[in-house]
Amino acid sequence: MQIEYYTITRKTTRKRRRKLPLIGVFALFLLTTLVMFHIPFVGHAGRQQDTEPPIEEAPTPHAPMSGNQSAQDTPQDLPTQSAVLEPAVPHTPPADYDFSSHVPVSEVVSDDWFADAVFLGDSRTDGFLLYTGIPATGIAQKGLMVDTFFTRACFEQPGGEKITAAEKLAGLDSVEKVYLMFGINEIGWTYGSVFAARYGELIDHVRELYPGAAIYVQSIPPVSKKESAKGECTNERIREYNDRLSVLAEEKQVYFVDVAEALTGADGALPDEAATDGVHLKKSYCALWLDYLKTHTVS
Template structure:
């Protein structure tokens, strides 16, 4: 009887030891799994922190860059308030300033004849817009339906009313050089500027000088020569003064020492090659104003 009780007791103790050992092992396994999960959370937290720090740094850098860019842009243009425009000397061309970025022209539109058409083709201004036509003149800009907006034909002046622009660059006069009465050119051009100012009172309006032709063309052409162009440019200056818009003497940035297009600058003595369209753009970028509306 004693032996039976002893065996039962021994079996009970053995079972208890086995159960204890199994329980310890399972507890140890679960603790190990938790430690691994904890490490994983810490690693993810570290990655998240690093991402947050990176984003914060990026945002800070972006803000700093934006502020710096804004400050730089403000320094590169000649700032003029509405009150100061009354004192601005419109008889003088826009003076040289620090060059602006291409983004300055994002809200600009260029209006002109085939020369402006070539400029827009080669200058690389991706966001600037244009209303151009071969042979465009100060009269046909309002009478010929040569623009198309949403499939509808209209004049360039009507097309210009469809949208507002921060800057309007206009160059006309080359195709009017043969007019018998230059004063008619001035009258028509001045009327165009009046209409633009009426429809775009907040826009900065730049009247560009008529670019010269090559010396070879000027020497044999009785109409399209640089003496005639200079006479018409004097009329453009007078309009800029009378209408109080900004005159940009792009001729200064393109012409050679004799006032002609440099040799090799043009395909035909009139229209600029790509490299000289970029010279044209460089001049515009270095001759800007900023009107602050109060």
Template sequence: MSHFSPLLWLCAVSAAALNSFTALDPTGAYEQYLDALGENTPAIAAFFDAAESGVFPWTIPGVSEPFPSPVPDLLPQPPEVVDPVIPDEPEEPVSQFTTVDASYFDDALFLGDSHTDGFHDYAGLGNATYFTKNGLTVKDAVEKSFIELDGKKVTLAEALGTRQFGKVYILLGINEIGAYTAADWAAQYKSLLDLVREKQPDAVIFIQSIFHTTQKKSDSSYFKNEVINERNAAIAQLADGKATFYLDLNPLFDDENGALRADYSGDGVHVRAPYYVQWRDHLYQFGVVK
């Protein structure tokens, strides 16, 4: 009896199994290859013929290798909802100064101390309204009853509530030069501006600089030009260039050293009567028309 190695036995068993499987053809994959075999050719030959053609037991007859299914077109999506971009409102442009005449002051109010009282007397603008008091300070302008209306003294808030002005010119500060710090005084000035703006929402407000004193007066008293300059710089910062403007009046009457010209003043603080017209004409060059 012949002796076979285990490998030969395995090959023989495998061949027999393949032959039987191919002959039975349970999947139908080998049908055409079995039909083509000769009468005495073992069925396993059909297995190898099919393998050459790329056909295997798991191949389904008559069905090609599946192609990947195409990805269906995505349904159109609604457009992404984006909140509209609302542009910032443009800033109110800075108003430009324009030349005006006396009629511009028909609806103007001048608020101030003895400087403005002199302007009332000598500038020739009788068509304007004046709320003035000698020795008036910023603090008193807000708190005290110093304006006479209908035979009685009223506060600035009360007086401003009686009518609307188109322009308000303010000149205050010389009477408190020896008191407060510049910052504290400027805070009082801002309170005054807030009051005027509350009562006169549509008015153009002009902050006029504190006038310098003569060099002699500056050197010998608390009316020092260095302090005046410091305070003018502080109130200039309160102007926004839109509805509130700062007007520097000192170049009108200053000498080469930045002090009030001695020949323009009798007391070292106020200008003489003939020079108020120059102040008025200066204001003519700085009108603001909304």
């Protein structure tokens, strides 16, 4: 009996000794797994230890700024709403105005009426502005024509750079009236239709720049009888050009003011006493020109 007891005890002891190494191996395996995969230990209260705080979502660009959020936390490069420019109001002529006729006689206006006007033209316009002294803006130059208005750089800037008449016109701040007179330098052109076409392009350009401005096309004053007889610049050709301008003004719905009416003698020519060279007007005739404009306006 003692031998059997010994044998059983020995077998039981061997079995227990075999279980001890397995528990150690399992514990080692468990510890290794925790370290390798960074599995946090769980405390007695079930709370995770040594974990990072949750990441807060960044506010969207349109989210309102909270009370404890500084201005530095808001984006500085957000697009701002651009200013909305009101479209210019186009010039509206009187409802009953007849563009097929010349500007009729009106109540006289003062010189100040031209304060917001710009005069475009050649040397004749340049002399007119010089002699009358009206407070208008002048873009006029000797030899300037309806085509070189866009190409000839003849107006010197403060820095010495020269710009075209078109560039100078585009740089004005406020224009309510535009007076044009071209043609004396274009009389020698082969085709009068080309002159009218180029003049029409100039009118379109002015209207595009200043849609609210009233546009006046002035007729071309004649030259003296002596100058016309030379054959280079005849009064017959000037009358032809003026007829084309009258038709063009009706087509473009602009005002045709016939200043030549006040400067033409009974013989259809410029009086000899009006100009020293038969073309460019003296001061007294520039005053007649101005008087005509002041009594031929459109409200």
